[in-house]
Amino acid sequence: MGNPQAVLWSPDPDAPAPAEPAEPAETVAPGPVKETVDEVPPGRPRRAVPVPGPLDGHGPATVLAMCNQKGGVGKTTSTINLGAALAEYGRRVLLVDFDPQGALSVGLGVQPHQLDQTIYNLIVERKTTIDEVIMPTSVDGMDLLPSNIDLSAAEVQLVTEVGREQTLGRCLAPVLDRYDYVLVDCQPSLGLLTVNALACADGVLIPLECEFFSLRGVALLMDTIEKVQDRLNPKLEITGILATMYDPRTLHTREVMTRVVEAFGELVFDAVINRTVRFPETTVAGEPITRWATKSAGAEAYRALAREVIAR
Ligand SMILES: Nc1ncnc2c1ncn2[C@@H]1O[C@H](COP(=O)(O)OP(=O)(O)OP(=O)(O)O)[C@@H](O)[C@H]1O
Ligand SMILES: [Mg+2]
Numbered sequence: 001m002g003n004p005q006a007v008l009w010s011p012d013p014d015a016p017a018p019a020e021p022a023e024p025a026e027t028v029a030p031g032p033v034k035e036t037v038d039e040v041p042p043g044r045p046r047r048a049v050p051v052p053g054p055l056d057g058h059g060p061a062t063v064l065a066m067c068n069q070k071g072g073v074g075k076t077t078s079t080i081n082l083g084a085a086l087a088e089y090g091r092r093v094l095l096v097d098f099d100p101q102g103a104l105s106v107g108l109g110v111q112p113h114q115l116d117q118t119i120y121n122l123i124v125e126r127k128t129t130i131d132e133v134i135m136p137t138s139v140d141g142m143d144l145l146p147s148n149i150d151l152s153a154a155e156v157q158l159v160t161e162v163g164r165e166q167t168l169g170r171c172l173a174p175v176l177d178r179y180d181y182v183l184v185d186c187q188p189s190l191g192l193l194t195v196n197a198l199a200c201a202d203g204v205l206i207p208l209e210c211e212f213f214s215l216r217g218v219a220l221l222m223d224t225i226e227k228v229q230d231r232l233n234p235k236l237e238i239t240g241i242l243a244t245m246y247d248p249r250t251l252h253t254r255e256v257m258t259r260v261v262e263a264f265g266e267l268v269f270d271a272v273i274n275r276t277v278r279f280p281e282t283t284v285a286g287e288p289i290t291r292w293a294t295k296s297a298g299a300e301a302y303r304a305l306a307r308e309v310i311a312r
Contacts, residue, residue, distance in 0.1 A: 040270040041246060042257040047270055052089045052310045059177040061094070063184065064239055064309070065201040070217045071188035073209040074244035076103045077279050078305075079185040081298070082205075084288035085306035087141040091180040094134070096145045098168070098197055099187035100152035105144065108137050109286025112148035120150035122171050124157050130175055138287060143179075155192050164192065165232055169200030181309075190224045198228040203239030205309070207273075208260060210246045210253035215260070239312055241268045242305065245275040271305035273298065 040046050066075045066082075076099070083093045097104035097119065102112035112118070121128040122145070134143050158164045172182060183205075184197040198204065204225055208214050229236050241264050247253045261268050274297060282292045290299045 041243070041248065041272050042254050042261060044261065044270070049270070049304075049307045049311050052091075052307060054090050055180065058092045058180055061092075061176045061179040061182045062203065063172065063176075063182045063201045065184045065186055065194075065197040065204050066207065067186045067194060067197065067204050067221065068206050068208065068214075068217070069188055069190045069194070069221060070209070070214055073188075073214060074207040074242075074273060074279075075188070076107060076185050077283075078205070078207045078242060078244065078273070078302075079104055079183045080107050080282075080288050081290060081302040082305055082309065083142050083181070083183050084139045084290040085299075085302040086181050086309070087139050088290060088303065089306055089310065091141065091310070092178060093142045094145065094172075094175065094179045094182045095137070095142065096168075096172070096182060096184040096197075097147040098151070098184050098193055100147060100149050101187065102146070102148045102151075103283075104185045105146040105148070107283045107286065108144055108288075110135070110144065110146050112146060115146055115148060118150055119145045119147045119171075120154050123167050124154050130171060134175070139291065151193070158192055158196075165195050165199045168193075168196040172200060190221070195224075195228060195232075198225065198236060199232040201233070201236055203237045203312075205239045205242060207242045207244045210243050210256045210260075212252070212256060215256065215263075218263075238267055239309065242271065242273065243268065244273040246272045247275045269305055269308050271301050271308055273301050273305075 038046050066079045068075055079095055083095045087093050095104060105112045117128060117133045119133060122130055122133050130145070133145055135146060137144050158167055161167065168184070176182070184201065186194045186197050206218070206221065208218065225236065225238065241260060243257055243260060246257065276298055278289060278293055278296055278298050282289045285292045289296060290302060293299055
């Protein structure tokens, strides 16, 4: 894949200078961009991915950390909708809300401030068991470990713990045999909670907004992932990079996408999530898009992602 950081940081001689106001005609492609069924942005041939067959049994789970320290890139949206799409394919899924904002819990219709037990209790109190905290969701086969603002205190409390980076892994261990996938929705930071997620994960899934500034933070994220691989979790892999908020009408997102593919090659999922108001709407509805707008392009995109995740 070459050196991603070099590609991301090296100035592209053909790129328009960002400071100069661009001509509208250069930033917006004329008319809808044609993409044939076999092509995925930015013009790559679509790879063959099998439709997942049924499973004989469940577990042990593959743990995926949904991670990017940049805020608002689609981590939580992708956690909910990838989880729901995996469940549609008969996989048993546990979603872990590992962000004190509790957006994952809210997006699944849970009122975080009304919860007695959250993941906070699980990670700081020895007496709380994971089964006391896990709750079902409206999606068959998909459960949730909810969180709320209490979790922000855990980061401080964990600092003095022995084996502080492995706390989440220890908490999840008893249920891994019951699930096929555990998706951990990380907070937008590379602090101790995120390191806990990386330390117990098999893979990292990086949602990346198709916008120039997103590229800048990825180098730092890669650096953190490498440190965790070296020091805490040698089995950790990058499962894939997911382009989100893609707008096929603008040249800018297409250029960003081209750079991302240059840098990460095969790691970039063929599935691309377009920018659409349907996602904020589903948050209000408290349901995944696969249930709320079953046939929408957004739902189909997350199903395509689920097929790729199962195949990787
Ligand atoms: N593909 C999309 N198109 C348009 N809006 C989107 C899309 N994906 C997510 N959003 C919206 O963007 C906002 C941020 O998304 P989301 O909460 O998933 O990001 P995040 O990375 O989890 O944010 P944070 O870093 O704050 O946890 C939300 O309002 C969400 O509804
Ligand atoms: Mg989030």
